[in-house]
Amino acid sequence: MNVTIDGSDLKGLANYFHSLEIQDQRNILMASYRKALTPLVNMSRVMAPKKTGKLSMSMGTEELPAETAIWVGSKTNTPAKVWYAHIVELGSFRTGVRHWRKKSQKSTGRMPASWFWRDSILATEDQIFQTAGNEWYKEIERYTRISNK
Secondary structure, eight states: OOOOOTTTTHHHHHHHHHHOOEEEHHHHHHHHHHHHTHHHHHHHHSOOOOOOHHHHHHHEEOOOOTTTEEEEEEEEOTTTTTOOOHHHHHHHSOOOOOOOOOTOOEESOBOOOHHHHHHHHHHHHHHHHHHHHHHHHHHHHHHHHHOOO
């Protein structure tokens, strides 16, 4: 993986960034992370199994509170925050062969693995790392423009 960064004024930019308040630094990093991860979210939506389409619609990002990190994956809007993409990704190896229950009309048993998440990461990894630095620069410029008004 080759990552190139224009380092013409990197030291000055880093000093400016570290002179900002912690919350402003976090806001800049979160915005740049979110924009850099957009290709991964889009690719995972394309590669997710399409049985109902709900899994691909649930792919997204979520900022972790009180941390400088973003969680990327499948989410639901339920209060319990049920994360279920790992079942589709890895398959369910602890159960038996899939079959239909007669009374409840539900499929049950072993679920085959699809590996869509791993394939999405491998397809977009270089692009994410390449754009992360560029998005950081853009967010600092945007912050400077907004704060100078």
